[in-house]
Amino acid sequence: xxxxxxxxxxxxxxxxxxxxxxxxxxxxxxxxxxxxxxxxxxxxxxxxxxxxxxxxxxxxxxxxxxxxxxxxxxxxxxxxxxxxxxxxxxxxxxxxxxxxxxxxxxxxxxxxxxxxxxxxxxxxxxxxxxxxxxxxxxxxxxxxxxxxxxxxxxxxxxxxxxxxxxxxxxxxxxxxxxxxxxxxxxxxxxxxxxxxxxxxxxxxxxxxxxxxxxxxxxx
Numbered sequence: 001x002x003x004x005x006x007x008x009x010x011x012x013x014x015x016x017x018x019x020x021x022x023x024x025x026x027x028x029x030x031x032x033x034x035x036x037x038x039x040x041x042x043x044x045x046x047x048x049x050x051x052x053x054x055x056x057x058x059x060x061x062x063x064x065x066x067x068x069x070x071x072x073x074x075x076x077x078x079x080x081x082x083x084x085x086x087x088x089x090x091x092x093x094x095x096x097x098x099x100x101x102x103x104x105x106x107x108x109x110x111x112x113x114x115x116x117x118x119x120x121x122x123x124x125x126x127x128x129x130x131x132x133x134x135x136x137x138x139x140x141x142x143x144x145x146x147x148x149x150x151x152x153x154x155x156x157x158x159x160x161x162x163x164x165x166x167x168x169x170x171x172x173x174x175x176x177x178x179x180x181x182x183x184x185x186x187x188x189x190x191x192x193x194x195x196x197x198x199x200x201x202x203x204x205x206x207x208x209x210x211x212x213x214x215x216x217x218x219x
Contacts, residue, residue, distance in 0.1 A: 060200075
């Protein structure tokens with residue numbers, strides 16, 4: 001095949017996933033071809049990581065790691081202003097009169113044993129009334145780094161169907177806002193993940209129907 005002047009190539013109309021582009025390894029000075037599907041996956045992973053639950057998770061009155069709330073933190077890709085977000089759809093039965101807690105955990109396991117970096121404690125006990133709730137947890141990395149350099153600013157926002165009963169408790173309205181700043185920690189540990197555990201408290205019987213997790217603004 002004869003050499004072709006790139007400027008003389010025809011314009012491509014509709015792109016296809018199977019279209020090919022070429023890249024060069026600058027170390028070996030070798031060219032490689034990749035399709036647009038591979039390229040899209042690469043850019044998506046550079047910018048953000050996702051996870052989501054595909055089944056309903058039931059809880060008791062103990063601390064449990066929320067299934068698929070965890071997302072991988074790519075090595076050396078966290079930066080100040082990186083953001084973690086978790087959206088939860090939760091229902092409670094007529095059981096449950098405890099004071100719930102949510103822990104944002106960072107560690108290499110994506111499990112309950114990962115270290116809690118941000119703790120949210122409900123401002124009042126639940127009541128023995130069935131209720132539905134949407135919870136969003138926002139976490140912004142104010143700083144990142146080794147030692148005790150990394151700091152997370154966390155906010156929890158919850159909206160539930162009832163006013164002062166169910167998830168709300170007798171002293172609350174149906175909108176709950178909680179804010180917590182972490183202590184300093186090492187965010188450079190290889191293979192780390194960030195996720196959330198919840199303890200509904202005394203008699204808790206919750207169903208977590210959806211869990212949608214994302215970390216974005218990666219370097």
